[in-house]
Amino acid sequence: MRFRHGTPADADRIAELHTASWRSAYAGLMPAEYLEGPLREEHLAKWRQRTAAPTAHRRLLLAEEEDELLGFIHLDTAVDSRVHVDNLHARPGHVGTGIGHRLLRRGFAWAAAEHPGRDVYLEVLRGNDRAIAFYERQGGLRTAERTLHMAAGFALDEIEYTWPAATVSRRAA
Template structure:
């Protein structure tokens, strides 16, 4: 598997990974009707916009032969926390999860943030998502939580932070 900077032409593939990942990873956590109503074409429009956002939004994709199996997206922090960078999204297809690829994507993102002079990083994750253990194993500390709405469902997200930007 290779990691490369995402291009505008990756928008549909990124949307496919996001939707499929949500549908497999959030089954039982997020309302099934919401998961099944997720639209790859609608998400692709958003990803095209974000990919055009310029250097303030960093995206990398994981894959082989123009096939995208995962991605990481992030940039400047979007909340009032005393950190300076944030992973906005990191998703992998089920078949490539738990093989170290998420850590490789996070490392690539952290290196990009380091090159921009960033010193720290956060990521938000659904409270009941078992994948949050990966962040803890990589040295993150839980610093906050908030109530969010996904579809018609109220859930909690937790914020995990690295005070010193991890280069793993």
């Protein structure tokens, strides 16, 4: 498996994987008409914008094998100065093969090197039991629960997981 930084040329492939991941992981959690409707276009616009304007405060790392995109992680710095794992996805059919683990470790390495002393956190939807179990196995600590209000007009419960700054460098790749 090869890891590399995402570029504008990757936006369409990232959006496709992101959409496939949501359709697989969030079936039954999000309305089907949303997952099968505007989701792909929303993801495409998001990834075209993000890859067109890279900054030092973001990291987009891709996992590939023989030119197939198998997963990606996107991190950025939050307003509260923590490092936010905004997206971590493995291609359906490859979930559970270690891709997420390897990407998360590389994300921790970036956070430790570029933003030392900062906690790393992410949000996961309540009901996404596989992801919740994964983050707990990776040492994430449940630090908050809240409601996520989606622009599409529905709300979902989410759980925040945090890796304290003191543990981030130890968990890095």
